[in-house]
Amino acid sequence: YEARQVKTKVYDGQKPGTSGLRKRVKVFQQEHYTENFIQATLSAMPGGPEGKVLVVGGDGRYFSPEASQIILRLSAANGIKKILIGESTILSTPAASALIRSRKTDGGILLTASHNPGGPDNDFGIKFNCDNGGPAPEDVTNKIYEITKTIDSYKTMDLPDLDLSKKGTFTHGPLQVEIVDSVEHYVKLLSEIFDFDMIKEYLQSKPYDGKSPTVLFDALNGVTGPYGKAIFVDVLGLPESSIQNCVPKPDFGGSHPDPNLTYAHELVEAVEANKVTFGAASDGDGDRNMIYGAGAFVTPSDSVAIIADWAEKAIPYFKGGVKGLARSMPTSEAIDLVARAKGLEVFEVPTGWKFFGNLMDAGRLSICGEESFGTGSDHIREKDGLWAIVAWLAILAAANKEKAGQDINDILVAHYSKYGRNFFSRYDYEEVETGAEEMMQHLRDEFARSDFVGSTLKATSSDVSFTVKEADDFSYTDPIDGSVSKNQGLYIKFTDGSRVVFRLSGTGSQGATIRMYVEKYSNNPDEYPKPAAEGLKPLIEVALGLSKLTELTKRKEPTVIT
Ligand code: VG1
Ligand code: CO
DSSP, X not given: OOEEEEEOOOOTTOOOBBTBEEEEHHHHTSXXXXXXXXXXXHHHSTTOSTTOEEEEEEOOOTTHHHHHXXXXXXXXXXXXXXXXXXXXXXOXXXXXXXXXXXXXXXXXXXXXXXXXXXXXXXXXEEEEEOXXXXXXXXXXXXXXXXXXXXXXXXXXXXXXXXXXXXXXXXXXXXXXXXXXXXXXXXXXXXXXXXXXXXXXXXXXXXXXXXXXXXEEEEOTTSTHHHHHIIIIIIITOOOGGGEESOSOXXXXXXXXXXXXXXXXXXXXXXXXXXXXSXXXXXXXXXXXXXXXXXXEEEOHXXXXXXXXXXXXXXXXXXXXXXXXXXXXXXXXXXXXXXXXXXXXXXXXXXXXXXXXXXXXXXXXOSEEEETTTEEEETTSSSOOHHHHHHHHHXXXXXXXXXXXXXXXXXHHHHHHHHHOEEEEEEEEEEEEOSSHHHHHHHHHHHHHSTTSTTXXXXXXXXXXXXXXEXXXXXXXXXTTTOOEEOXXXXXXXXXXXXXXXXEEOSSXXXXXXXXXXXXXXXXXXXXXXXXXXXXXXXXXXXXXXXXXXXXXXXXXXXXXXX
């Protein structure tokens, strides 16, 4: 086989977003489109592609088989030495990150659009991760984008399709291809992090009025199905009825593989109907998680704070101590309070997991999270849905050792009484056709007014008002390499500690998605049991009024509230 150069033309818009390039499948299916982006990625790899080893895998969504073969052909022609690929291209995002690290490869290409729906009329995505196992930092993604803007040819090799369904090592033209078990190494990693025996003991004990805890895990037809089965059924010994939607489907069964109260309603309903102690779900590619027990929803911002608080007690990996904590900017400050109490550093980074990697590599960060159902630690360089879910089981196990009978709600209540409660909510307005940019510009104009700081904004349905303390466009200077990321979200802080943030999503594939985040702290115990919507109502009214969101976008209601 010989490498050959193929003439191509530039496609606009191949700019990696918050987490890789995500577009409709039909866009990727255009002639040369996927090849262009893969060529740009290989060319932009630190040190170039020659002689390198890459991991390839993804959530198995529609178009993954075709994209994998394209990657093999272009890799062979570009001098890549070896590809490690998950069986049938299946690797969850955390498993891919783990494999890049444990096999010390030069990086990986992940085929996923995460929680976006899949299938011929929905989304596909490609993301490049570096040799630390984390999403490529902005200097690399910018380089990829620059190349896509001028590309006029790519290198490929006319290799036949390789059967990716059989494990083993194969010679594919000049390329070595190792097809690995999708699940095994990841489950082994978790078994080294957690005390599975302690969790098993808890699951077999009868702390709830003489009854054992019940578990329901929902993979939402995404990639975590086989991982969930291995962990919950094979390792922890739970019955098959403890898992649902655990066969990965290329179109996720036509649903939205996003673990939140809207899209994971099947889980929520089953947990409530059967009074399940511990319910959990993960997204299409396995890096997100939702924790939900009967009558108790754990917001992701609370979840990471609680995991950080319990880490040393519940998770052997952290026995030696926690190095530091972090959250993305829109995530609530609950974790900051834990950091303060423990005397740990806490970092506030822009949205997107790529910003945590440098801090972890420098040994300053152990546990971090995002309000978008992303939680993780420095065991890998991606957020990790199943890690967070098992962490919660470990917390329940540890708590029940201290005092039998504690459930998710008891853990929440105990946390609030120790630290206070950060009420938090996010409104998403998806596929907004007009007015999103105008709304952001309107906010910037408001911020620029000389009397904006110090002004008082009043709620519409009550007398509550908020005085502006600070307003700006979030900018981040990486403390490790000094790189600066500007325009990461418009935030307004009020004098009572409340906060509102507006951002445009970087993961959508159609129209604009506006995200509005609101946060209000309370240390009044009477308020802790209140639903977030109630505690946040005045602030939401103020945010909507100030931004003129409805007026400018003609959207009366958000698509999703979390
Ligand atoms: C969203 C979330 C962000 C997350 C990103 C990738 O980005 O807000 O917190 O890191 O998705 O998650 P955006 O730009 O749309 O707000 V995943 O599970 O889609 O890889
Ligand atoms: Co995801």
